[in-house]
Amino acid sequence: MSDIQTWTLVFVVITFGIYIYIAYASRVSNTSGFYVAGGGIPASANGAAIAADWMSAASFISMAGIIALAGNGYAGSVYLMGWTGGYVLLALLLAPYLRKFGKYTIPDFVGDRYSESARLVAVVCAIVVSFVYVAGQMAGVGLVFQRFLNVGTTTGVVIGMAIVFFYAVLGGMKGITWTQVAQYSVLIVAYLIPAVAISAELSDIPVPQIGFGQILAELDGLQQDLGIAAYTEAFTQTSMMNMVLITAALMFGTAGLPHVIVRFYTAKSVRAARYSALWALFFISLLYTTAPSIAAFSKLRVIQDLDGTALADVPGWFNTWADVGLITGADGGAVADANGNGVIDFTSEVVINNDIMVLAAPEIGGLPAPIVGLVAAGALAAALSTASGLLLVISSSVANDVYYKRINPGATEARQLLVGRIAMGGAILVAGYLGINPPGFVAQVVALAFGLACASFFPILVLGIFWKKCTAAGATAGMLTGLTVTMAYMIWTVDIWGNSAGIWNIPETGFGTIGMLINFAVTITVSQFTRKPSPLMQELVEEIRFPGRTDLVAKHAHGEELT
Amino acid sequence: MDEAARREYWRSNLRLMAALLTIWALVSFGAGIVFVEPLNEIVVAGFPLGFWFAQQGSIITFVVLIAIYVWRMDKLDAKHGVDIDGYEEEVHHS
Numbered sequence: 001m002s003d004i005q006t007w008t009l010v011f012v013v014i015t016f017g018i019y020i021y022i023a024y025a026s027r028v029s030n031t032s033g034f035y036v037a038g039g040g041i042p043a044s045a046n047g048a049a050i051a052a053d054w055m056s057a058a059s060f061i062s063m064a065g066i067i068a069l070a071g072n073g074y075a076g077s078v079y080l081m082g083w084t085g086g087y088v089l090l091a092l093l094l095a096p097y098l099r100k101f102g103k104y105t106i107p108d109f110v111g112d113r114y115s116e117s118a119r120l121v122a123v124v125c126a127i128v129v130s131f132v133y134v135a136g137q138m139a140g141v142g143l144v145f146q147r148f149l150n151v152g153t154t155t156g157v158v159i160g161m162a163i164v165f166f167y168a169v170l171g172g173m174k175g176i177t178w179t180q181v182a183q184y185s186v187l188i189v190a191y192l193i194p195a196v197a198i199s200a201e202l203s204d205i206p207v208p209q210i211g212f213g214q215i216l217a218e219l220d221g222l223q224q225d226l227g228i229a230a231y232t233e234a235f236t237q238t239s240m241m242n243m244v245l246i247t248a249a250l251m252f253g254t255a256g257l258p259h260v261i262v263r264f265y266t267a268k269s270v271r272a273a274r275y276s277a278l279w280a281l282f283f284i285s286l287l288y289t290t291a292p293s294i295a296a297f298s299k300l301r302v303i304q305d306l307d308g309t310a311l312a313d314v315p316g317w318f319n320t321w322a323d324v325g326l327i328t329g330a331d332g333g334a335v336a337d338a339n340g341n342g343v344i345d346f347t348s349e350v351v352i353n354n355d356i357m358v359l360a361a362p363e364i365g366g367l368p369a370p371i372v373g374l375v376a377a378g379a380l381a382a383a384l385s386t387a388s389g390l391l392l393v394i395s396s397s398v399a400n401d402v403y404y405k406r407i408n409p410g411a412t413e414a415r416q417l418l419v420g421r422i423a424m425g426g427a428i429l430v431a432g433y434l435g436i437n438p439p440g441f442v443a444q445v446v447a448l449a450f451g452l453a454c455a456s457f458f459p460i461l462v463l464g465i466f467w468k469k470c471t472a473a474g475a476t477a478g479m480l481t482g483l484t485v486t487m488a489y490m491i492w493t494v495d496i497w498g499n500s501a502g503i504w505n506i507p508e509t510g511f512g513t514i515g516m517l518i519n520f521a522v523t524i525t526v527s528q529f530t531r532k533p534s535p536l537m538q539e540l541v542e543e544i545r546f547p548g549r550t551d552l553v554a555k556h557a558h559g560e561e562l563t
Numbered sequence: 564m565d566e567a568a569r570r571e572y573w574r575s576n577l578r579l580m581a582a583l584l585t586i587w588a589l590v591s592f593g594a595g596i597v598f599v600e601p602l603n604e605i606v607v608a609g610f611p612l613g614f615w616f617a618q619q620g621s622i623i624t625f626v627v628l629i630a631i632y633v634w635r636m637d638k639l640d641a642k643h644g645v646d647i648d649g650y651e652e653e654v655h656h657s
Contacts, residue, residue: 067618074599077617081591084622088587091629092580096636209619213609232614234599243596251591274636278629285622292618545573546564548645 007373008148015186015377016163019384022182023167023175031416034172035104035265035396041177043272047279049177050263052184052381053389054280055287056133057140059083060187060382065357068295072223073231075238076295078246082450084281084288085247086254089458091277094255095264097465099273100544100553104265105393106258106457107401112556113464113537115472121479123401125456126258129449130390130397131430133259137387138435141380147324147359148376154436160384161432168388168395168428169421173266176388183381188286190378191358195290198297198365208293219300226307226347231296245510252516253450256457259393270547298357301364307346311337314344317363326353391431395424448490451512455482459519463527465545468538470523473530478523486515564643572643579635583628591621 028034041049067076101109106126111119138157145156167175192208199211220230229236235243254260263280267273305315321327322335328351329335338349359379362371399420404411411419459482460475490508506514532538543553564572594602599613607615 074614074617077595077614080618081595081621084625085587085591088583088625088628092583092632210608213607213615216609216611216614232603232611234596234603234613240596244592247591247596271637271640274633278626278633281626281629285626288622289619545576546569546645547640548564 003369004372005149007370008376009373011370011373011377012149012380015182015381018182019163019167019179022178023171026174026178027170028172028174031400031413031420033174034417034420035392035400041266041268043267043275044279045181046177046263046267046272046276048184048283049180049266050260050276050280051283051287052180052187052385053263054083054260054284054386055184055187055382056386057137057143057379057383059287059291060191061140061144061358061379062355063358064291064294064298064361065352065354067292068299068357069352069354072229072237073296073299074234074236075243076292078238078243078250080288080292082247082250083254084284085251087277087281087284089251089255090260090264091274091281093462094261094465095267095273095277096270096547097544098261098461099264099267100270100547102265102553102556104262104400105396106261106461107397108405109464110460110475111401111405113533113541114460114475118460118472118476118479119401119405121476121483122457123397125452125479125483126397127394129257129453130259130393131427131434132449134387134390134394134427134431135434137383137390138431140383141387142435143355144376144379144383148373157432157435160380160387160435161428164384164388164391165425165428168391169424172420172424173392176392177266179388180385183385184283186381187378187385188283190374190381191287191290193371194358194362194365194367194375195294195297197367197371198301198361199293201365202297202300208297209289212293212296215296215300219296219303222300222303226303228347231299239505242505242507242510245506245513249451249454249510249512249516251454252458253452253454253512256453256461257450258397258453258457259389261461262393262396263389294358294361298361298364302352303346305364306344306350308343310343311335315364317360320363321353321356321360326356327351387431391424391427394427395420398423398427448508448512451486451490451509451515452483454512455486455515455519459516459523463520463523465541467527468541469527469532471527471530471532474523474525474527477526478519481522482515482519485518486512489515564645568643572639575639576636579632579639583632587625587628590616590624595621 063076063079066079067073070076071078098109101112103109103112107119107122110122138160139153141160142153142156145151145159146153149156167179171179195208196206199208200206203211203214205211205214216232220232223229223231234240238246264273264276267276306318318327327335329338329349330351332351335344335350337344339345344350359375362375399416403419403423404416408415456479460470460479463470464475489503489511493508533541540552540556594613595617599617602613602616603611605612610619
């Protein structure tokens with residue numbers, strides 16, 4: 001066993017032990033605890049939990065690599081702005097009001113505010129979006145186990161499933177929330193240490209957010225010498241219109257994702273919901289402002305180390321990753337001196353996988369083995385925390401929105417909790433299966449989930465709060481049209497149909513923005529001609545705009561008949 | 564809160580939201596995308612300014628915007644005599 005494997009094992013065992021201990025200490029016995037942690041989580045802890053829930057394997061492992069390699073610098077900004085800007089919308093437009101509304105899930109809000117058929121559409125959307133996401137997380141867990149500990153992907157996924165099963169089934173939202181606080185701490189420390197070290201080494205400034213300014217001019221020059229567009233130059237790969245559309249789809253999609261919105265129900269109060277949003281974005285921004293700096297430093301180092309170097313002289317990290325097939329030649333085989341000039345040509349002879357930029361950063365920066373092990377534990381924390389949050393959405397949608405609200409409204413507390421736990425167990429099994437046998441389209445579909453969330457949920461949530469006269473028929477029509485149009489465009493642009501250029505070159509990842517505008521238009525138009533919400537419902541919508549205790553909202557939250 | 568106070572509370576809230584969302588759009592879609600090329604002509608501490616807004620400045624601004632929102636809403640609540648501790652009773656049930 002190599003040094004790196006030993007240290008990885010040490011960190012994985014320690015962190016998993018902590019998660020299990022926390023889960024045992026915070027086990028729950030009622031539905032309120034299971035679904036929303038009793039609504040009693042302090043804002044800073046809730047913020048850290050939201051941050052861990054939000055930052056998935058994709059944010060932790062892939063994002064810096066996508067910015068550096070696939071996005072060639074500037075184009076990767078869509079992820080940085082898109083996945084943070086959505087929180088401003090959440091904080092200002094949704095979080096406080098949904099918290100005041102005081103139910104458990106998005107379908108709860110949609111069903112109570114609009115109608116039962118709208119609730120069903122919302123349940124289906126929530127479950128589809130969450131399953132798509134969770135499959136990617138489980139695959140990420142398997143990947144880390146395979147690369148760092150040399151165990152099979154299947155074994156890795158099963159270990160991950162067992163851990164999540166233990167703390168999610170036992171502790172529900174309460175266990176998940178406190179575990180996520182621990183997972184956030186692990187992942188942010190694991191992300192920042194290599195970044196600070198590499199920044200101190202390459203720029204003499206130990207603050208990566210400031211340090212990478214020092215090397216941008218050099219990196220621009222290097223890339224231009226290689227005949228690639230400069231790192232900081234705009235619109236070299238993505239047009240201005242598409243930058244706007246993709247960024248908007250990610251922003252509005254973030255504000256419509258069920259597993260994020262549900263976290264604001266766990267806040268103690270309306271005020272705590274506002275503070276939760278602030279803490280969450282603050283914690284997220286620590287990683288999101290660091291990612292572009294890791295991207296720039298690693299790109300510089302990789303070009304310097306590899307371009308014009310003989311194959312025999314490459315640094316150690318190159319061989320580590322070439323051995324597992326994540327650094328290859330242009331043809332997908334081993335890296336070879338294809339044009340026979342005795343050295344590697346960066347632009348034509350090497351292909352580096354996006355996913356290794358962060359994982360290889362400690363080695364590229366020359367850091368010792370324990371740090372590499374810590375980064376592996378951080379990647380696992382990111383994947384597991386997101387997976388557990390998504391599984392809770394699935395379980396509460398099935399147990400609360402379908403079983404309790406539709407099938408057996410007379411169910412006792414204990415019975416609901418049992419159904420919730422069974423649903424959670426079932427969801428973990430399906431997620432594990434998808435993680436071991438990922439359908440080929442998962443990677444694409446994850447990006448598309450944002451488009452679907454933004455085209456379906458965002459407009460009807462915002463209109464439901466800010467427009468008292470928005471009708472049930474309007475919302476249902478809007479949600480269905482937005483979803484159908486967006487999905488149709490995504491399917492229509494799949495390569496096999498030969499329409500991959502789409503209409504006006506709009507990428508499928510950016511089309512959610514168009515779907516959202518259509519949803520708004522349809523909802524508003526149909527609402528003009530259909531039966532207005534009851535005066536009581538209009539009064540309830542009016543009430544949730546104001547903080548403080550009001551009888552009507554309290555009655556509604558307790559599930560009493562409104563009269 | 565009586566009817567007039569409520570109207571004023573809601574109007575202040577909407578005004579604050581409109582101002583913050585305008586800045587939100589100007590910084591991200593404006594400085595980070597639409598005006599990125601002219602801004603890139605200006606270089607500060609090694610960063611072309613448009614590129615900086617797209618990868619650092621917009622994120623920092625988002626955090627500041629929510630901080631201002633939270634702070635102003637606390638003040639608005641206090642002005643209208645909303646009992647901040649009273650909030651804590653709103654634990655929910657179904």
